[in-house]
Amino acid sequence: MVSQPSRRTVRGAIVATAAVVAAALPTAPATAQPTAADALKKYNELNEQASRINQDQLKAQDDLKAKQGELDKAKTDLAAAKQAEETLRGQVDLLTEASFGGARFNQLSALLVSNSQQDFLNRMTAINILATDNAEALKKLTDAVEAADTATRTANEATEASKKLLAEIDQKKVALAKQIEEVRAQYNQLNTAARNAISSRGDMSSILVPPGTAGKALEFALAQRGEPYVYGSNGPDSWDCSSLIQKAYAYAGVSIGRTSYAQAAAGRPVSRSEVKAGDILVYYSSQSHVAMAIDGTRAVHASTEGQPVKIADINSIGPVTGIRRIEG
Known part of the structure; x- marks a missing residue:
């Protein structure tokens, strides 16, 4: 009479077979989680x-x-x-x-x-x-x-x-x-720290502006710090990037275009080393964003949804592709 294999023996054979099959199958690469x-x-x-x-x-x-x-x-x-x-x-x-x-x-x-x-x-x-x-x-x-x-x-x-x-x-x-x-x-999808940094109003301290048209425009732009960004908004309680710049210069008595494209052609061009208060900083090859220089290192701008009007380092905003001076 032929003896029957024990249950333990059968389970061992199944496990061994599964291990062999698994080893033969291609291993799927691990998907890196976004940082x-x-x-x-x-x-x-x-x-x-x-x-x-x-x-x-x-x-x-x-x-x-x-x-x-x-x-x-x-x-x-x-x-x-x-x-x-x-x-x-x-x-x-x-x-x-x-x-x-x-x-x-x-x-x-x-x-x-x-x-x-x-x-x-x-x-x-x-x-x-x-x-x-x-x-x-x-x-x-x-x-x-x-x-x-x-x-x-x-x-x-x-x-x-x-x-x-x-x-x-x-x-x-x-x-x-x-x-x-x-x-x-x-x-x-951003972590809490990133969202807090984005929504922060940033530097709200008093900033001395120069005399003249550029200083008056900068005074207006700085006064809007903390106001929300809204696509297509023209103020007075929310802004997009180009409406802030347009209204700032209107406050100073100068009429410029509504869009960042028009502002990228306003005034006269200056180099990065010449940047001073009131200059319009144009960003990206598409010229789709503008900010106003406070000095050679800082600018005030209406960034994007979720971010209030705030001060930022000029170079941190994005690649500068043009600088325009309205006064002088």
Whole structure:
């Protein structure tokens, strides 16, 4: 009679077999867990992308305003041209009726019906005046018709451009909303220390500003420390990066563009070694972020969602790609 293997023996065989199979299978590489530094880097990258989309949307809005201004002017020009056309057409009609009614004479008829030499000269003068008036009226009418045609074309082009910009703005709004969701999700993945550093108001101490326009603009920007960042906000209780800079210089009596793109071309360029209070610091190759220099090492800026307006080291904000001086 053949003996049956014990349960212990069977279990041992199963374990051994499993070990052999496991050894034969490829080993899956261990997935590295993202570090706090990686999460913060990703957060900053998403913020930069959101800022760029925000500035693109603002630029499209500015372009739309300009096109609407062109459209309004074209409509005004068209109305004026149409009115001029109607007036001049009436004048030409009157001159034409006068011509067919016998008011126009040629030199021979003027001579035949004249009673004297003076009468002939008078009739000839009238003929020349009538002919000149008619020619001028026809020229003005032609110009008015051409002006009306040009205004019509301009109005139509501005209308079509406005429609395209409106569609572009709608697309940018959707893209920005999606990007903001990603920023918020990444923010929630940051550790407590990182979130506390981001939400901190930073240096709130009194800072002496220089006299003049730049100093006055810097005074305004520093006064907004602690105010929240909101994409597309124009103040007075929340800001995005470029609205803070625009309103600061408006406070100092200087008008500059609304977007970081416009501000990247404002004033005159200066080098990194020349930076002084009030200079506009432009960041990233996309020119999607701006800050205002306090001195050669510090700047005040509206950074991004979750961060209040605060002071930061110039180089810590991001790669500086341009510096513009509004005053001096």
